[in-house]
Amino acid sequence: xxxxxxxxxxxxxxxxxxxxxxxxxxxxxxxxxxxxxxxxxxxxxxxxxxxxxxxxxxxxxxxxxxxxxxxxxxxxxxxxxxxxxxxxxxxxxxxxxxxxxxxxxxxxxxxxxxxxxxxxxxxxxxxxxxxxxxxxxxxxxxxxxxxxxxxxxxxxxxxxxxxxxxxxxxxxxxxxxxxxxxxxxxxxxxxxxxxxxxxxxxxxxxxxxxxxxxxxxxxxxxxxxxxxxxxxxxxxxxxxxxxxxxxxxxxxxxxxx
Amino acid sequence: xxxxxxxxxxxxxxxxxxxxxxxxxxxxxxxxxxxxxxxxxxxxxxxxxxxxxxxxxxxxxxxxxxxxxxxxxxxxxxxxxxxxxxxxxxxxxxxxxxxxxxxxxxxxxxxxxxxxxxxxxxxxxxxxxxxxxxxxxxxxxxxxxxxxxxxxxxxxxxxxxxxxxxxxxxxxxxxxxxxxxxxxxxxxxxxxxxxxxxxxxxxxxxxxxxxxxxxxxxxxxxxxxxxxxxxxxxxxxxxxxxxxxxxxxxxxxxxxxxxxxxxxxxxxxxxxx
Numbered sequence: 001x002x003x004x005x006x007x008x009x010x011x012x013x014x015x016x017x018x019x020x021x022x023x024x025x026x027x028x029x030x031x032x033x034x035x036x037x038x039x040x041x042x043x044x045x046x047x048x049x050x051x052x053x054x055x056x057x058x059x060x061x062x063x064x065x066x067x068x069x070x071x072x073x074x075x076x077x078x079x080x081x082x083x084x085x086x087x088x089x090x091x092x093x094x095x096x097x098x099x100x101x102x103x104x105x106x107x108x109x110x111x112x113x114x115x116x117x118x119x120x121x122x123x124x125x126x127x128x129x130x131x132x133x134x135x136x137x138x139x140x141x142x143x144x145x146x147x148x149x150x151x152x153x154x155x156x157x158x159x160x161x162x163x164x165x166x167x168x169x170x171x172x173x174x175x176x177x178x179x180x181x182x183x184x185x186x187x188x189x190x191x192x193x194x195x196x197x198x199x200x201x202x203x204x205x206x207x208x209x210x211x212x213x214x215x216x217x218x219x220x221x222x223x224x225x226x227x228x229x230x231x232x233x234x235x236x237x238x239x240x241x242x243x244x245x246x247x248x249x250x251x252x253x254x255x256x257x
Numbered sequence: 258x259x260x261x262x263x264x265x266x267x268x269x270x271x272x273x274x275x276x277x278x279x280x281x282x283x284x285x286x287x288x289x290x291x292x293x294x295x296x297x298x299x300x301x302x303x304x305x306x307x308x309x310x311x312x313x314x315x316x317x318x319x320x321x322x323x324x325x326x327x328x329x330x331x332x333x334x335x336x337x338x339x340x341x342x343x344x345x346x347x348x349x350x351x352x353x354x355x356x357x358x359x360x361x362x363x364x365x366x367x368x369x370x371x372x373x374x375x376x377x378x379x380x381x382x383x384x385x386x387x388x389x390x391x392x393x394x395x396x397x398x399x400x401x402x403x404x405x406x407x408x409x410x411x412x413x414x415x416x417x418x419x420x421x422x423x424x425x426x427x428x429x430x431x432x433x434x435x436x437x438x439x440x441x442x443x444x445x446x447x448x449x450x451x452x453x454x455x456x457x458x459x460x461x462x463x464x465x466x467x468x469x470x471x472x473x474x475x476x477x478x479x480x481x482x483x484x485x486x487x488x489x490x491x492x493x494x495x496x497x498x499x500x501x502x503x504x505x506x507x508x509x510x511x512x513x514x515x516x517x518x519x520x521x522x523x524x525x526x527x528x529x530x
Contacts, residue, residue: 101285192381
């Protein structure tokens with residue numbers, strides 16, 4: 001126990017040392033303050049933007065909420081459609097054989113490459129960004145679901161056939177539980193993609209959110225606000241990832257021997 | 258980009274493939290996309306006849322792509338994106354692999370740096386686009402920096418876990434032989450992790466390509482992503498669709514090649530694929 005506490009303290013110490021290096025480098029002017037603000041300035045920008053002291057404008061708070069809701073909504077849509085489509089494709093070996101090569105072809109396509117296409121079809125609006133977020137984040141879940149269904153133990157499929165289980169029951173009782181670890185891993189990846197595409201979408205479609213905020217801050221050479229935005233985006237990534245990995249552990253507890 | 262390491266196994270189940278034989282099985286992967294493209298072609302032709310500026314039929318996209326190939330802009334933009342992605346990946350990989358080996362060999366160092374890594378890693382790489390713009394301006398350097406940042410983390414994590422799984426007896430042997438830390442890294446650890454190194458490299462290539470195109474779409478006025486943005490902004494849906502298909506095709510070919518390379522290495526080094 002004592003050793004673990006020591007490690008934890010050491011770990012905090014390393015992080016503190018990194019921040020101290022940042023502080024020295026920016027305060028002493030080793031790196032131009034045009035792009036490296038001091039930690040205090042970043043904190044001040046954060047406090048003002050989030051309205052922590054009561055005197056700020058709270059702008060960053062609303063941007064953060066906008067980005068987070070875009071990310072979450074896109075992710076939920078992506079997970080829903082990914083699992084539905086994945087189950088529909090995965091449940092039948094025939095469909096799988098015909099469709100899967102196409103899916104594998106689309107998979108490496110960068111999600112943000114769909115933005116220009118979506119802009120020309122839907123125009124510059126929040127729904128367009130949401131569509132691209134959901135579409136881009138859908139692939140990991142979809143492919144993971146298909147894979148999970150493909151990897152069902154053949155004997156289980158035989159049992160289902162012997163019991164004359166209807167297809168819906170097979171999906172619900174055998175397919176989905178079997179695909180669950182794959183789906184959850186895919187959902188984690190898709191959360192990361194959601195955040196990235198949401199930020200890129202805000203940048204190029206000028207939708208209000210952290211992506212637009214940091215781009216404008218950089219164009220106006222307001223480095224402390226830029227860093228405040230980056231810190232917030234890092235926090236969003238960290239929190240969503242941590243929550244998902246906790247959820248994953250809880251949901252997969254039944255798999256542990 | 259804070260990619261998580263998800264190894265989605267790509268292959269369709271072999272028994273499904275073996276059942277149909279001959280040329281039919283070879284054609285089957287192409288049937289579904291061709292039906293889709295055909296439907297889209299018909300739809301887009303009708304839309305274009307009604308004066309749509311958003312949709313172009315795939316045949317027009319192919320024609321636009323051929324024009325771009327003839328005037329050289331296709332190769333120039335592709336070369337820029339691939340070159341930048343490759344150099345950025347090289348930077349990220351060199352840093353990630355060396356730090357990964359160091360942290361993999363010393364449990365203590367790994368524990369001490371855990372918090373810092375967990376705090377820095379989730380920062381989405383695209384969040385650094387404005388910062389890189391401010392530091393380097395537009396051009397190769399900003400894209401390099403972001404690709405290197407994005408590929409650094411998965412390389413670091415994968416290499417670290419690969420090194421931690423090196424047979425402990427090998428390390429004991431190296432200690433008995435009195436090898437120095439550097440000799441241990443070069444003679445024992447590196448050869449032992451080569452197969453996993455290539456798994457990490459394959460993931461790194463995929464990340465580098467995606468990030469490079471994303472940076473070009475969001476900010477950097479160079480390369481394939483920018484060419485596509487420009488086609489959209491100048492209301493040239495055929496060229497834009499052509500670029501989309503080209504980016505997808507290039508990505509697919511490179512990823513497939515990396516997968517083959519990784520499997521070949523794994524076979525030669527005698528590890529499970």
